[in-house]
Amino acid sequence: MKIEVLFFAQLKEAYGSGHMSLELPSEAKVSDAVHKVMGEVALHGWSGLPLRYAINEEFISADTTLRPNDRLALLSPVAGG
Amino acid sequence: MFITDQPIDLNAYIGVAPGRNCGGSAFFVGRVRDHHEGKRVRRLFYECYQPMAEKEIQKIIESVIVTTGAKEIRVVHRVGWLEVGDTAVAISASGSHRKEAFDACRQVIDRIKEDVPIWKKEVYEDETHDWVVCQPNQKEMPVCQQHRN
Numbered sequence: 001m002k003i004e005v006l007f008f009a010q011l012k013e014a015y016g017s018g019h020m021s022l023e024l025p026s027e028a029k030v031s032d033a034v035h036k037v038m039g040e041v042a043l044h045g046w047s048g049l050p051l052r053y054a055i056n057e058e059f060i061s062a063d064t065t066l067r068p069n070d071r072l073a074l075l076s077p078v079a080g081g
Numbered sequence: 082m083f084i085t086d087q088p089i090d091l092n093a094y095i096g097v098a099p100g101r102n103c104g105g106s107a108f109f110v111g112r113v114r115d116h117h118e119g120k121r122v123r124r125l126f127y128e129c130y131q132p133m134a135e136k137e138i139q140k141i142i143e144s145v146i147v148t149t150g151a152k153e154i155r156v157v158h159r160v161g162w163l164e165v166g167d168t169a170v171a172i173s174a175s176g177s178h179r180k181e182a183f184d185a186c187r188q189v190i191d192r193i194k195e196d197v198p199i200w201k202k203e204v205y206e207d208e209t210h211d212w213v214v215c216q217p218n219q220k221e222m223p224v225c226q227q228h229r230n
Contacts, residue, residue, distance in 0.1 A: 012128075079214060
């Protein structure tokens with residue numbers, strides 16, 4: 001199945017784009033997607049960054065099962081305010 | 082809409098009167114300061130996952146109204162490039178009495194710093210930059226640090 005991954009802030013800068021199309025086996029979990037994405041050479045420097053995840057704009061856990069066409073956001077620590 | 086890329090007009094913001102059932106209002110204004118952890122800050126860039134940020138701020142407002150008893154809460158957060166002294170965020174909270182207003186105002190800004198997908202890049206005098214990382218500490222207050230790869 002295909003999903004879209006969204007990057008922001010330092011991950012977006014490092015990857016050079018705010019999104020990536022990702023092909024995964026059906027029943028893949030968020031953790032599988034994150035493992036694959038963070039394996040990108042451009043993102044190696046950020047492997048220790050604590051991340052939260054959102055699917056379709058809602059926080060979810062790493063063991064959530066993905067569905068085709070999900071929009072998975074990788075959220076580094078926020079700093080609004 | 083809680084997110085804007087336009088300057089925040091504080092006079093207009095504070096000038097909006099709450100409902101007649103509100104006897105107290107508290108305001109919080111966050112501005113860009115000129116330093117962070119010993120470095121001179123020249124300007125900031127706020128990046129935002131806007132669809133999710135709008136939803137999260139709405140959830141925070143609804144939740145804080147329940148927990149504090151506040152009657153009205155308004156929030157506006159600016160994104161994009163900001164200069165030192167610019168207003169980054171404004172919050173107004175109103176309730177029957179001052180306690181609800183103060184409590185609500187404090188809770189809203191604390192939760193924005195923890196849960197709303199907005200990121201801050203500081204640019205320093207030497208034009209280097211860092212993305213600021215805020216995480217709750219033991220006192221449940223966000224602690225902001227620089228994080229560089």
